[in-house]
Amino acid sequence: MKKSLLASALAALTLAAVPAAQASTTSSFLLSPAPAPTDMPSPTDMTSPTDMPTSTDMASPGASASPVGPGCASLPTSGPGSAASMATEPVGTALAANPELSTLTKAVDAAGLTETLNSAKDVTVFAPTNAAFDKLPKETLDKLMGDKEQLTKVLQNHVVEGRKAPADLTTAPLTTLGGGSLTVTGSGEDLTVGEAKVLCGNLQTSNATVYLIDSVLVPGAESSATPSESAS
Template sequence: MTTQRVSRSAALAAAAFFLPVALGAAAPAFAGSQQTDPFGPACASVPKEGSGSFEGMAKDPVATAASHNPELSTLVTAVKKAGLVDTLNNAEGITVFAPTNAAFAKIPKADLDKILADEAELTKILTYHVVGEEITPDQLADGSFKTLEGGTLTTAGSGETFTVNRSAKIVCGDVRTANATVDIIDTVLTPM
């Protein structure tokens, strides 16, 4: 049991050290990015005003902005358990593929509880959802992107209909936060 704790702690310490470096090294300046409107069927459920609105989320860093969206509460809980709030909030020019609560609900409860209890595995899964660059809607049409976890995810589609790894649909894309672009997805991605 002690060995397992050490390996989890070591994995988290490594993530805490290397993620900011990877984010800073790979991230272009976010301030000069091209502004577009959010798209997708789930965007209609976003509040029109307040901290959970598109305007409100644009004022907060990504983890804080996600905490204002009730559809992302499971993701926010996972990010907190993995100790990634500060890392994500301090990164610049990243893209986060954010699974909804319904996406997490597709995972059998026993399996989800096991993942949430294993900080190293949880960190691996969550960092697979983050790309160290801003991804525009044009790039989603036929893209391949290296994730902070070290794997690659692919995107395909056109107009306002895009998939990630051929399994997850972007249900509300190109949501801006103070430091990131968020594409909300309907399925939790697994590192390959």
Template sequence: MTQTRISRRVAVVLTAAAVAVPLSLGGFATAATATPAPSGQDTSASPSPTTSGGTFGSGCSGSAAVMARVDVANAAATNPQLATLVVALKRAGLFDTLNSAKDATVFAPTNAAFKNLSASKLASLLSNKSQLKKVLQYHVVGDKRITPAELPNGSFKTLEGANLTTSGSGTTFKVNNTANIVCGNVKTRNATVYLIDNVLTPPS
């Protein structure tokens, strides 16, 4: 398949996802959508994700309840923000692999994250199965559900073999100092998901 055809298919996926977002089944509970406190009430002691155990981040959309009932790749397929990731997982032959994982953590690039790549780089990545698999495996920590409490100064071994790092505090975290966690601590039946706004690059 030519790069032009691949680019067109990716563009269609991104367009469809953008249209589908407003039609999602509901919202994750986040600090941004919490009910405002009565006038004069102190809100400075709002619970952090490390203590509340819930989802957090301004980029949460979709249905947490639906995602929680199914395995992680199937859960991603229910979230319009992860449409491009689902396409990439299927191309790399990792869709079923993630569904059969146990207690994994997935740092899931959103459609916007993939869109940050140049059209030529994205087309090249999607057309190279071995490289695509390597990149996607770098976004997965196997056999461990990472909690928000572990994010401030974390280092975790990925399925690709190299480590990724996390840093930050409160509800603001980065992965490898390059990708922001836009929606965190999303539970699926077999994994915890953190949506990120950039595609991570494995060390060469």
């Protein structure tokens, strides 16, 4: 009888020990820290601040500028002469691609200023259209084209330092590279340089801001060119 009771007691202790052991194992698992993932990127694998785009990688303010003026609608919408195409080229090359500026291009070539314009840094160019040159008598224009010194002076009177947005033009008289002075009046879509109307302006090239104008500007004066002034 005693042996039977002892056997029953030992069996009961054995059965009680099994759940306790399992509970101990479960508790140990829950309390143990989870192993760190091995596939997480290390700090050196993550993008550092130096990988972020810098200000020089972003488009310049000039690139997003909108052309202004009543003649902007006549610009090609794509290809050579368009605003988008001009923005990728230096100013001398950009002007040459516009068929409305072929006379100006010939004048720039005759004066040997194409590379000078292309290598200039941040300038504003007032570009007379073919119609602007057509206001001059043919003999006057021919004489000007044949006089490199005078032609250079005339062309330099159409260039000022700095990339001028429309709002910058009317703050003070502008000093040209030729030493002349230009006053711009008006605002918005209605701008006048001396007596020359801006047809389409705030056009961006890779190194300049361009304003297409309807008259040739005279060195040392704030008026459009007349036959007598151009021939002198």
